[in-house]
Amino acid sequence: MKLQCRELELELGRRTYIMGILNVTPDSFSDGGKYNQIEAALQHAKEMTEEGADILDIGGESTRPGHIQISEEEEIERVLPVIRELRKQFPHILLSIDTYKWRVAEAALEAGVHILNDIWGLQYDKGEMAALAKKYEVPVVVMHNQNTEEYHEDRVQTLRKFFRKSFEIAASVGLSKEKLILDPGLGFGKGFQGDVELLRRLSELRDMGPILLGTSKKRFIGTLLQGLPSEERVEGTTATTVIGIQQGVDIVRVHNVKENKRVAMVADAIYRRGYLSDIVTYK
Numbered sequence: 001m002k003l004q005c006r007e008l009e010l011e012l013g014r015r016t017y018i019m020g021i022l023n024v025t026p027d028s029f030s031d032g033g034k035y036n037q038i039e040a041a042l043q044h045a046k047e048m049t050e051e052g053a054d055i056l057d058i059g060g061e062s063t064r065p066g067h068i069q070i071s072e073e074e075e076i077e078r079v080l081p082v083i084r085e086l087r088k089q090f091p092h093i094l095l096s097i098d099t100y101k102w103r104v105a106e107a108a109l110e111a112g113v114h115i116l117n118d119i120w121g122l123q124y125d126k127g128e129m130a131a132l133a134k135k136y137e138v139p140v141v142v143m144h145n146q147n148t149e150e151y152h153e154d155r156v157q158t159l160r161k162f163f164r165k166s167f168e169i170a171a172s173v174g175l176s177k178e179k180l181i182l183d184p185g186l187g188f189g190k191g192f193q194g195d196v197e198l199l200r201r202l203s204e205l206r207d208m209g210p211i212l213l214g215t216s217k218k219r220f221i222g223t224l225l226q227g228l229p230s231e232e233r234v235e236g237t238t239a240t241t242v243i244g245i246q247q248g249v250d251i252v253r254v255h256n257v258k259e260n261k262r263v264a265m266v267a268d269a270i271y272r273r274g275y276l277s278d279i280v281t282y283k
Contacts, residue, residue: 005138015264016245024078042086051257051261056093059097087112102132118143130169131175144185203247211250216256
């Protein structure tokens, strides 16, 4: 499946794409404050592309637990200079904007981003985000999100119901379902047991569309590693990358590109037969 992203495209299914996280915020849970100056952000973007990132996901507002919401204006001021410079310096790299605010998304699209990444799955507003995606004909990552850890039915069925609602919103503005990439939203309102269960059952969502997995350094990994802090969860993250690839995930969203790119190359060679012929010839 080829997914058109403005002038660039993703060929889904042949290999796993690596989305590098570029937070231009002072309070991200993993790298808050490191890259919120434009030169530092651009340098980090350069490092991630050299390490194998296919997509750069730019975020101007932290969504960690307990985060403080900022204004649309402030968020735009944070992300726009970085997006404009990235378009100049890395014209062949896909850019994604991590926002649930349609006005921020609109500014980012005007600056040239290729993908929208919405943590509320098109359900935060009254269809404005979906309408923007239709106007620019760009893909949208629709993440499952809810305000409570209480699930009144099977967890996968809860996600499926949420995504069907996202499909309905997209259809209401003429946006094709094929433009949506599903993110199960691990780390968002599911609790430790829920995160682990959904990671185990990712393949049950495959029939609904392509999947993006965003587990990088999440709290449940720290719990599994007996309380390790976020900076020591790299190996745990790579383990989830392999688990995701085994179940057919198309994109992994990560902080540590190099390590996840390497494990993805090995996992792709094993689980995606077409990819093996691309990289290795055995005698």
